[in-house]
Amino acid sequence: MENIEKQLQQKIDLKTKPLGALGMLEKLAFQIGKIQNTLTPKLSKPSLVVFAGDHGIAKSGVSAYPQEVTFQMVLNFLNGGAAVNVFSQQNHFDLKIVDAGVNFDFEVNDQLKNAKVGKGTKNFLEEKAMSKEEFEACLQNGKAVVEEMALKGSNVIGFGEMGIGNTSSSAMIMSSLLDLPIEKCVGRGTGVDDEQLKNKIDILQKAKDFHGPINSAEEVMATFGGFEMAQMCGAMLEAYEQNMIILVDGFIASNTFLVAYKMNPAIIHNAIFCHLSNESGHKVLLDELNVSPILNLGMRLGEGTGCTVAYPIIESAVNFLNEMASFESAGVSDKEN
Numbered sequence: 295m296e297n298i299e300k301q302l303q304q305k306i307d308l309k310t311k312p313l314g315a316l317g318m319l320e321k322l323a324f325q326i327g328k329i330q331n332t333l334t335p336k337l338s339k340p341s342l343v344v345f346a347g348d349h350g351i352a353k354s355g356v357s358a359y360p361q362e363v364t365f366q367m368v369l370n371f372l373n374g375g376a377a378v379n380v381f382s383q384q385n386h387f388d389l390k391i392v393d394a395g396v397n398f399d400f401e402v403n404d405q406l407k408n409a410k411v412g413k414g415t416k417n418f419l420e421e422k423a424m425s426k427e428e429f430e431a432c433l434q435n436g437k438a439v440v441e442e443m444a445l446k447g448s449n450v451i452g453f454g455e456m457g458i459g460n461t462s463s464s465a466m467i468m469s470s471l472l473d474l475p476i477e478k479c480v481g482r483g484t485g486v487d488d489e490q491l492k493n494k495i496d497i498l499q500k501a502k503d504f505h506g507p508i509n510s511a512e513e514v515m516a517t518f519g520g521f522e523m524a525q526m527c528g529a530m531l532e533a534y535e536q537n538m539i540i541l542v543d544g545f546i547a548s549n550t551f552l553v554a555y556k557m558n559p560a561i562i563h564n565a566i567f568c569h570l571s572n573e574s575g576h577k578v579l580l581d582e583l584n585v586s587p588i589l590n591l592g593m594r595l596g597e598g599t600g601c602t603v604a605y606p607i608i609e610s611a612v613n614f615l616n617e618m619a620s621f622e623s624a625g626v627s628d629k630e631n
């Protein structure tokens with residue numbers, strides 16, 4: 295292991311460039327080589343799974359948009375009209391949509407996997423969002439979809455989500471697991487105004503007081519999470535088991551990652567943080583995880599869009615490692631001493 299790390303660093307350092315001049319691309323190349331335990335890593339069949347689910351808390355006025363946008367956006371994904379469709383197609387991602395628990399009866403569709411655990415979670419202002427059994431079912435469903443993608447030959451997988459209300463779930467998870475005040479974790483989500491933001495903070499503080507301290511990451515997800523987040527959590531854990539490269543999207547995906555990380559800290563070795571979301575808690579979270587995102591484009595969409603947009607940069611990292619000449623092969627003089 296130590297040997298591959300040394301060899302990778304040496305290979306990177308002997309490329310025809312001043313030492314360290316490819317910046318973050320060098321870190322990505324090193325990480326990917328280490329994951330695959332090779333000096334010649336390959337990205338094959340990138341896949342993106344978008345989990346969708348509804349939230350009981352959406353009925354409490356915490357979002358700028360109504361709950362039905364969740365199912366309407368799923369139909370948009372299936373029709374190819376969403377941002378994630380455009381970027382997935384552009385960068386050749388195999389895109390899969392999963393109904394993890396949307397409050398709508400979809401017609402059977404080849405592109406839609408039915409993994410519905412319920413028609414939305416319960417409102418965590420009043421009770422736990424999901425039961426232990428529902429949480430376990432979510433983990434299994436997430437695992438199954440990743441197994442499918444891995445069987446198709448994918449070794450790099452991104453995860454997206456769609457769920458009106460899920461920035462509230464994410465803020466609760468972050469506040470609970472990192473022991474941070476709720477205001478540090480709450481943002482505008484889909485775009486609530488100042489007054490709605492204040493109301494969102496008040497509501498989430500009430501929920502925190504109502505449930506009290508919660509010990510385990512699993513309990514935190516079951517209490518505040520969404521079916522789409524719990525399934526994504528199971529999917530991330532399985533992607534690590536399959537030694538895939540895990541592409542982490544924005545605020546919701548990063549909080550889901552936080553739960554998976556608490557369940558299996560080794561998962562961080564396989565994770566690439568694709569972008570810094572404009573959602574205000576995201577920077578705090580990434581700093582706590584001590585990770586650096588690739589992009590900072592002011593995006594705050596979700597759907598896995600950050601993964602698809604960052605992907606060409608990840609390809610550049612792998613390509614320079616595999617294709618760039620060394621000082622020796624190109625006959626260029628290396629640094630003195």
Ligand SMILES: O=C(O)c1ccc[n+]([C@@H]2O[C@H](COP(=O)([O-])O)[C@@H](O)[C@H]2O)c1
Pocket residue numbers: 356357358359455456457458459460461462482483484485543544545546547571572573593594595596597
């Ligand atoms: O990924 C992000 O960083 C992100 C930040 C803000 C909002 N979103 C998306 O917006 C929805 C949640 O926002 P909200 O206001 O309904 O909690 C959900 O469908 C997410 O995909 C996503």
Ligand SMILES: Cc1cc2nc[nH]c2cc1C
Pocket residue numbers: 359363367455456457484595596597
């Ligand atoms: C239109 C819309 C699209 C989305 N995609 C992900 N979250 C979303 C939220 C809204 C409101």
